[in-house]
Amino acid sequence: MQHSAKTMKDVALAAGVSVMTVSRAFKQDTSVSEATRARIRTIAEDLGYVFDSTAANLRTQKTNFVAVTIPSINNANFADTVGALSDRLAQAGMQVLLGHSGYDVAQEEVLVEQLLRRRPEAIVVTGGRHTERTRKMLLNAGIPVVETWDLPDDPIDHVVGFSNAATMAGMVDYLVGKGLSRLAFIGGDTDGDTRGADRRRGFVAAMQARNLDASRLIGAGKPPISMREGASAMGQLLNDFPDTQAVICVSDLSAFGALTECQRRGVRVPQDIAIAGFGAYEIAGISHPTITTINPHPRLIGTQTAELILQVLDAANTRLGPQRREIHWDLQGAESA
Amino acid sequence: MQHSAKTMKDVALAAGVSVMTVSRAFKQDTSVSEATRARIRTIAEDLGYVFDSTAANLRTQKTNFVAVTIPSINNANFADTVGALSDRLAQAGMQVLLGHSGYDVAQEEVLVEQLLRRRPEAIVVTGGRHTERTRKMLLNAGIPVVETWDLPDDPIDHVVGFSNAATMAGMVDYLVGKGLSRLAFIGGDTDGDTRGADRRRGFVAAMQARNLDASRLIGAGKPPISMREGASAMGQLLNDFPDTQAVICVSDLSAFGALTECQRRGVRVPQDIAIAGFGAYEIAGISHPTITTINPHPRLIGTQTAELILQVLDAANTRLGPQRREIHWDLQGAESA
DNA sequence: TATGTTTTGGTTACCGATAACACGAATGGT
DNA sequence: ACCATTCGTGTTATCGGTAACCAAAACATA
Known part of the structure; x- marks a missing residue:
């Protein structure tokens, strides 16, 4: 079964034409008669010939x-x-x-x-x-x-x-507009996820620009943050800052984890604490309750x-x-x- | 900025050696002194030379x-x-x-x-x-x-x-072992997802082998089945076969969707109906309640x-x-x- | 010092396609 | 019927590396 791979040369030989003609038969190139093209294609298929991009790539530099x-x-x-x-x-x-x-x-x-x-x-x-x-x-x-x-x-x-930062400013505005001011952020605790880090910075900047306390930052572990890590971060948040009114999570996955932690503890969402996510993952639209999020399309x-x-x-x-x-x-x- | 891409020839020229020596400098090949190798590597980096796999692939046939x-x-x-x-x-x-x-x-x-x-x-x-x-x-x-x-x-x-079919037989056994016998299956309604179709066939076969009714099959749409489609399939199941005791979903995503539908309708899981999924997605381990599933690793x-x-x-x-x-x-x- | 061995680096041909050019045959306009 | 196009196909060189072979230099040993 381990045939040596066929080349255009084999096809050309079988078809009684030159290699160049075989090459032409495999392209839009009109300079081959339809008859020969069809014949060559058939012969190639029968032989099990597979075009070799590697060679073509080198020659054409594409x-x-x-x-x-x-x-x-x-x-x-x-x-x-x-x-x-x-x-x-x-x-x-x-x-x-x-x-x-x-x-x-x-x-x-x-x-x-x-x-x-x-x-x-x-x-x-x-x-x-x-x-x-x-x-x-x-x-x-x-x-x-x-x-x-x-x-x-x-x-x-x-x-x-x-702008990841701008999305966070938008979310902060949305929450503040609902009358919530004691906001927290859950995200990775290193800058490995540069977009996540940008969102955290955006959150801090937006809070400071509105003269709000931006110190409620929970590090949830090494990025990417899982649902489970979101849940444990929410646990930490509820312990450390029990009067928090809303939390923005770095992604919908951690937001959903946070939501389940609230359910386990009997904390009502959004009555006791509001939760927001990021990413418009499918789960945000179907969880119970559905999750407020940013859709970056x-x-x-x-x-x-x-x-x-x-x-x-x-x-x-x-x-x-x-x-x-x-x-x-x-x-x-x-x-x- | 649009330099023509450098080749080994350029590096060889700059280093005053042959192309072959440059080639050797880029491999484990011991037949180049460490001194020249280091010199060539440095010169290459300075020139912004990037090795061209395409050419090497053609020559080595790897x-x-x-x-x-x-x-x-x-x-x-x-x-x-x-x-x-x-x-x-x-x-x-x-x-x-x-x-x-x-x-x-x-x-x-x-x-x-x-x-x-x-x-x-x-x-x-x-x-x-x-x-x-x-x-x-x-x-x-x-x-x-x-x-x-x-x-x-x-x-x-x-x-x-x-064996996808075997996993379903295992799940059917598990549910039957819990005293549940009126089982349903939620999956795609075409065979596009061949593994999903295998699981459905496995479910039917396992049910029939145990002399149980295998007709409660809900088609949830074109594969892959989303959480949302799982939810609507669950709605259909609750309407069409209200006395169903347990449902196996083709994946944890549809299982979770089904779960949320139950929550919306006030149907208790697993007391009123049991739900099983497939895939051991993260959500299965963190949803509330957690989802019984198959982990195919x-x-x-x-x-x-x-x-x-x-x-x-x-x-x-x-x-x-x-x-x-x-x-x-x-x-x-x-x-x- | 002479000879054998190892190290280092060069030369040539080649991987399998295609661009560029060449050329005979078919086609067409007058 | 003649010359200009167009069409279909072949020939040659080439893309950028590397295998295989070769040769000079460096080193070792007697």
């Missing part, structure tokens, strides 16, 4: 790869973005080369280097904070770079994202990124400058706050 | 790619498997090339063809049901093939999985698959036969059933 890094593959938000990105790029015949950095910029650096070796035609990174060397590699790569899920002050190239980030890439690659000759697409997030008021 | 197809990227179970697989393979310098088929075997066929063009050194597919042409392509590929998340009767090559499937691949590739000369690793699932008895 890989049809778009590299993508995300913090974790096991996160519905990022998965949504990658899914949408991948589907849209597939329509244009491009393939996603995915890597995950484990919420670690040092790991991201290793990953970016590995991915660039594969000569992708564009690269998408999640977030706007990177090591110095990562920045340098991305700048030198000579391909479009898109930073997503963030709105960096000093972008490397293109940006498709939103992950799929939209994916499609917009894909379309930006296709547009930039298409206009490569026209020298299109860095593009910036801001995604408008929504605050989904629901039952929990 | 890509370090392992292709993987999953039904959906947005599924915590498959994400766990891919994450574990990817991490383990990365240790061996291999990279995962991921594609998703949208729970559609025709789409899987397209995907497999695309992936094989990239000349992966092994390919992992989820499930044991494929189109005839997919089977043929995989058989002809001349690389190790691993079918996962299933235990096919007629495997293509290697297998790392478990998704990460274990990933690491076992990775190790099988490394072992088989390593022993390529030794002609190792098809391997079959059965993953032992656990029934996690919890509060909901």
Whole structure:
């Protein structure tokens, strides 16, 4: 069964034509008669020939790869973005080369280097904070770079994202507008999750701007924060700051965990304490009560990124400058706050 | 900024050595002095040179790619498997090339063809049901093939999985052991999700084997079934078969949706109706009540698959036969059933 | 010092496709 | 019937690395 892999040469031989003709038969290229093309295709299929992209990539200097890094593959938000990105790029015949950095910029650096070796035609990174060397590699790569899920002050190239800090300001305003002022924040206790850290900073800044106490910060463990960690953080919050009126969690997963902890303790949500999350995960819309959250439209980030890439690659000759697409997030008021 | 990409030739020129020496400096190859290797590495970094795998892959006929197809990227179970697989393979310098088929075997066929063009050194597919042409392509590929998340009767090559039907038999036994006999099943209403369909068939077979009525099957929509669809299916079940004692859902997500529907209707779980899920998603362990579920150990499937691949590739000369690793699932008895 | 061995680095050909160019045959307009 | 296009196909060189082979230098041993 372990055949040596067939090449175009084998097909050419079997079809009695030159290798070049076989090559042509596998493309849109009109310079082959329909008759020979069909014949070659059939022969190729019969022989079990599979086109070798590797060789074509080298010759044409085009890989049809778009590299993508995300913090974790096991996160519905990022998965949504990658899914949408991948589907849209597939329509244009491009393939996603995915890597995950484990919420670690040092790991991201290793990953970016590995991915660039594969000569992708564009690269998408999640977030706007990177090591110095990562920045340098991305700048030198000579391909479009898109930073997503963030709105960096000093972008490397293109940006498709939103301000994590602004979402927190929006949520603080929403809660304050409901007459709640003793607010807390539950998030990771390191800056490994740079977007989570941005949200925490955004919370603190928004509170201070309104002359409110911003010291109720609960560290829930190493990012990403799970439901379970959200629950234990809520336990800690209820013990340490029993008069807290509302808590913003770094994600809906921790928010749901927090909610279950309240249920276990008989604390009513939102009457005794309001809970808000982030991400508009499906659970936010179906839990009981439903969770107030921020929808950053992950799929939209994916499609917009894909379309930006296709547009930039298409206009490569026209020298299109860095593009910036801001995604408008929504605050989904629901039952929990 | 749009430099033309540097090649080894540029580095060789700058370092005053031959291209071959540069090539050697980038490998374990001992036939270069440590002094020149360090010098070349430094010069390369300064020039912003990035190694081109494409060329190396063509020459060596090795890509370090392992292709993987999953039904959906947005599924915590498959994400766990891919994450574990990817991490383990990365240790061996291999990279995962991921594609998703949208729970559609025709789409899987397209995907497999695309992936094989990239000349992966092994390919992992989820499930044991494929189109005839997919089977043929995989058989002809001349690389190790691993079918996962299933235990096919007629495997293509290697297998790392478990019997979906057996898990349902186990769950039926568990529920019957609790004195419940009027059981229902909630799942997708097409066979798009082949593993889900296997579980439904397993449920029916197990019921019939125990002389129980297996007609309480609720179709919840096109796979994958969401929490929301689980909720509406539960509504339908409560209306159509009000005396049902327990329901098995095709996944924990639909089980959780079903649970929330019960909460909305004031139906007590498990006193009025017991609910069981599948997958051991995090939510099963933290919802209130916690959900009785099957843990198929998704990460274990990933690491076992990775190790099988490394072992088989390593022993390529030794002609190792098809391997079959059965993953032992656990029934996690919890509060909901 | 002479000879054998190891280390280090260079030369050439090649992986499997395709761009660029070439050329004979078919087609068309007058 | 003649010359200009267009069409269909072949030939050659090439993409950027590396295997295989080779040669000079460095080192070791008698």
